[in-house]
Amino acid sequence: MARHSQMTSFELNDLSKSFQADIWLAENFGCEFIIGQNGWINCSCPFEDHSDSSPSFGINLEKGIFKCFGCGKSGNFVKLVSILLKKDFIDTIKLMSEASGFDISNLDTIEYKNEKFKKALEEKNQEKQKIDKLILKATIKIKKAMHTNFEKAEKYYQKLDEIVVQNNIKLLREFVNDGIK
Numbered sequence: 074m075a076r077h078s079q080m081t082s083f084e085l086n087d088l089s090k091s092f093q094a095d096i097w098l099a100e101n102f103g104c105e106f107i108i109g110q111n112g113w114i115n116c117s118c119p120f121e122d123h124s125d126s127s128p129s130f131g132i133n134l135e136k137g138i139f140k141c142f143g144c145g146k147s148g149n150f151v152k153l154v155s156i157l158l159k160k161d162f163i164d165t166i167k168l169m170s171e172a173s174g175f176d177i178s179n180l181d182t183i184e185y186k187n188e189k190f191k192k193a194l195e196e197k198n199q200e201k202q203k204i205d206k207l208i209l210k211a212t213i214k215i216k217k218a219m220h221t222n223f224e225k226a227e228k229y230y231q232k233l234d235e236i237v238v239q240n241n242i243k244l245l246r247e248f249v250n251d252g253i254k
């Protein structure tokens with residue numbers, strides 16, 4: 074029931090495995106497959122930036138993956154379809170799930186997760202700006218202290234260095250606000 078409420082990379086692999094890439098490649102890119110080894114079937118590479126006369130390209134339906142020994146591209150079928158059709162991740166998943174009857178009722182969740190991730194990155198960026206400001210504040214204090222007590226300034230600088238490495242904004246704020254003692 075809630076199996077696909079959140080699409081993990083594991084479930085992306087499930088989607089890849091349920092996608093009949095051999096039929097899809099034959100119908101859309103004229104791929105003619107020959108049986109290879111260990112579950113691989115091979116054809117000439119369908120990517121437009123690789124003109125391939127030998128069957129360098131292979132897919133493994135059981136594993137849901139592809140690899141080209143000519144141009145080096147490899148990955149799961151989601152990546153394969155996405156590159157070949159020049160579609161983004163969400164559109165590719167939609168298309169593949171429709172083609173293979175894969176339950177994709179979680180798609181809103183993926184979009185939601187993307188939005189959440191974007192927001193988290195923005196917050197990280199804001200935190201970085203706050204940290205930069207605090208370091209600037211500390212630097213001004215150090216420059217002032219250098220004129221009166223160089224040793225103290227140097228110690229403070231070393232301690233600042235240690236705290237910055239820890240990337241803990243709370244600790245940094247406390248340290249900078251406490252000032253040089």
Ligand SMILES: [Zn+2]
Binds near residue numbers: 119
């Ligand atoms: Zn290739």
